[in-house]
Amino acid sequence: YYRLPFCHPKIHLQSENIGERLAGDRIENSLYELRIGVKENCKIVCRKRVGKSGVKQFVQAIDDDYRVHWIVDNLPASTLLTDRQDPSAAPYHVRGFPVGFTLSLQSGRERFLFNHVRIVVSLHQVVDDRYHVVGFRAEPFS
Numbered sequence: 229y230y231r232l233p234f235c236h237p238k239i240h241l242q243s244e245n246i247g248e249r250l251a252g253d254r255i256e257n258s259l260y261e262l263r264i265g266v267k268e269n270c271k272i273v274c275r276k277r278v279g280k281s282g283v284k285q286f287v288q289a290i291d292d293d294y295r296v297h298w299i300v301d302n303l304p305a306s307t308l309l310t311d312r313q314d315p316s317a318a319p320y321h322v323r324g325f326p327v328g329f330t331l332s333l334q335s336g337r338e339r340f341l342f343n344h345v346r347i348v349v350s351l352h353q354v355v356d357d358r359y360h361v362v363g364f365r366a367e368p369f370s
Contacts, residue, residue: 229256230256232282232285233282236259259274289327289328290326290328290341295326296368301364303363305323305324306322306323306365307322307365308321308367324366325345326342341370342368347364350365
């Protein structure tokens with residue numbers, strides 16, 4: 229994720245368990261701050277200009293169907309999808325979320341970068357001030 233020209237913090241690698249190492253996962257910190265019980269709307273994390281080489285990197289990531297894999301409390305992010313060909317079908321979850329999408333237009337293929345992410349964390353209250361994360365969904369949009 230941070231090999232793409234997204235804004236990123238000074239990286240602090242988190243300790244990994246044997247399963248994460250075998251899967252090739254690297255847990256890194258982010259610029260996002262989540263607080264239990266605090267709903268925030270449209271918080272700007274950063275602003276960044278991207279040059280031609282950065283645009284090429286994003287285009288390649290979109291063309292390669294690159295998916296972002298975030299975790300919160302060791303729970304992977306999912307994206308809720310619906311079947312456009314069968315709207316009556318039940319929505320389903322897939323792991324991670326895409327960096328962007330492609331549209332075929334008369335002028336050719338256009339790529340669009342998702343520059344916003346709605347983060348939805350579902351909690352279960354165990355006792356008065358203790359919660360367990362029971363769901364984590366990322367909804368990218370532009």
